[in-house]
Amino acid sequence: MGSNAPAPVPLALAPPYLLFLGDTVEPGFAKTAFGLRDWAGDRCVGEHVLPGAAVTTGLRAMSPVEARAAGASTLVIGVANPGGVIPPHWIDALAQAIEAGLDIASGMHVRLVDQERLVTLAHRYGRRLIDIRTPPPGIPVATGRKRTGKRLLTVGTDCALGKKYTALAIARAFAARGIDSDFRATGQTGIMIAGDGMPIDSVVADFIAGAAESLSPDAAPDHWDVIEGQGALFHPAYSGVSLGLLHGSQPDVFVVCHQPGRTHTLGVPGYRLPGIDEVIETTMKLGRRTNPAIRCGGIALNTGDLDADTAAALFAVQRERHGLPVADPMRGGEAFDALIAECLRE
Amino acid sequence: MGSNAPAPVPLALAPPYLLFLGDTVEPGFAKTAFGLRDWAGDRCVGEHVLPGAAVTTGLRAMSPVEARAAGASTLVIGVANPGGVIPPHWIDALAQAIEAGLDIASGMHVRLVDQERLVTLAHRYGRRLIDIRTPPPGIPVATGRKRTGKRLLTVGTDCALGKKYTALAIARAFAARGIDSDFRATGQTGIMIAGDGMPIDSVVADFIAGAAESLSPDAAPDHWDVIEGQGALFHPAYSGVSLGLLHGSQPDVFVVCHQPGRTHTLGVPGYRLPGIDEVIETTMKLGRRTNPAIRCGGIALNTGDLDADTAAALFAVQRERHGLPVADPMRGGEAFDALIAECLRE
CATH class of the missing domain: 3.40.50.720 (NAD(P)-binding Rossmann-like Domain)
Structure with missing residues (x-):
């Protein structure tokens, strides 16, 4: 096209x-x-x-x-x-x-x-x-042109561990702070929640990054798009979707989502989960191609299966290890406030 | 599916x-x-x-x-x-x-x-x-399972600089040495040349790696699939196709294709070409996810615009810089023989 x-x-x-x-x-x-x-x-x-x-x-x-x-x-x-x-x-x-x-x-x-x-x-x-799973017609090939406005993308150590809920919680927290922002949905449920969006995994391969560019167009300098991640760069089946979404989204900030205790990629026998540090390093390296200023805003842990004390202890360990805010967006609290502050840091 | x-x-x-x-x-x-x-x-x-x-x-x-x-x-x-x-x-x-x-x-x-x-x-x-541009029905999601047989993938510093011709020349050289091998086409012209193949850039995003797995199925231990690369990991529009193809192909060996003198990504203003060393490092790092034994077999330079002496001088410079065989597959000769030998090295 x-x-x-x-x-x-x-x-x-x-x-x-x-x-x-x-x-x-x-x-x-x-x-x-x-x-x-x-x-x-x-x-x-x-x-x-x-x-x-x-x-x-x-x-x-x-x-x-x-x-x-x-x-x-x-x-x-x-x-x-x-x-x-x-x-x-x-x-x-x-x-x-x-x-x-x-x-x-x-x-x-x-x-x-x-x-x-x-x-x-x-x-x-x-x-x-x-x-919802049928992409709109007319999706262009990506241009790589830097767009105005700010963008945050959630990424994961795997599929199905909280990228959508994390993006929704961050968008809600931004809104609560009076920040002009939009949640940008990339999957079926996200699109229904948002009311619109782009089914990025259903787009023809040549147009993944172009679809991501279309999803978060030029915006006011202080506007944030909070983009729902899909797949995972280390997922042997869905990595192409994730890289196209990363390159097309041009995020200024990304948040790494992880589920403590998950050791292997879901549904793909024999694949150990990458470390959070590996995901940060790889996302930085690849993301710089379309946004040289990309940085990690923190780590979102899905601790729904843990009690509050165990979760808090886990946040402390990971915060120490990575030097970044760590929180469970669904628990909120000071930990999540710190993550939001880091995402918004100038 | x-x-x-x-x-x-x-x-x-x-x-x-x-x-x-x-x-x-x-x-x-x-x-x-x-x-x-x-x-x-x-x-x-x-x-x-x-x-x-x-x-x-x-x-x-x-x-x-x-x-x-x-x-x-x-x-x-x-x-x-x-x-x-x-x-x-x-x-x-x-x-x-x-x-x-x-x-x-x-x-x-x-x-x-x-x-x-x-x-x-x-x-x-x-x-x-x-x-040719319509993928066959029934493409599965990738399983990540290691397949038998050997695989070589051509990758590039950019699009449209010789990945198809390099793969064809390598397949021909393998055949000339009596090696059981197949050229595996991933684009329109390649498919017509091969007589069959997979239009990888036309597959729905979720199925890129699955399509690559289907294209090079289990084979005899000494059989080589020589797989035509598509796009480029550093291309802001087509990187998703390239990563899905890399993960699904599980190459044992890759060859980096480059056109001397090309400094910027074709058709994408403002994007400088990555260095050959960057492409090797990134391909190694990402490719290890589905084949921990991945290695670079050499560098293929498209020197159609240069005279033989200039091309030979360029081969020597790049060979010294990267410690790998460097050749123009279309010129053949000893330089290309050395590249083939390195690809086949046990």
């Missing part, structure tokens, strides 16, 4: 949302709905479950018609089941939502726009079917 | 080929046809040009019917014009080729399978439309 191509239109959901849980019985499959409740609760009017469901977000149960009357604009499928399929017995409920005047948003692998009945109805009722 | 998914069927062209040049007047746009003539001449029966063409491969001109009679199985579009479009006035000629009994292969961005008339004809005549 030429460099004069128009900027891609970001995926965007119209709030507020009705969270759809289908007939899910396994809480682990409803992570997207829980993420929305926890991080975008003010944009969720209620939940819609089918008979047989054994999972609830605790939000008020309502039908699509009731949700529409309560102001809802989009039914969000809050489930990520194995295989990413939309079961046939959900189609009636989704069809009713369209008839009630709602857009439908899905992060499933199976696409809404391939469901003939939903497409027909969406056309008839003038509603949108938004497949 | 699950790890039990069937291996993707590689793109595969049926030889021999009729090279189609359309009405091209600019030799630079016919690089694919020239590459096929130079590297797969034994699989090319002739060329087919339209009125107005000012480019020739020097092969015998023949119509699709004549080519079919001479044994051709596939008409290969040997042109890569700006934008990658198939001009409407080529469609008649492509239709005639299908009617003559030929498959059609194209590396254009615009896809053959989106050309209604060609699809109808291909169906009627039982011929295939092969879009």
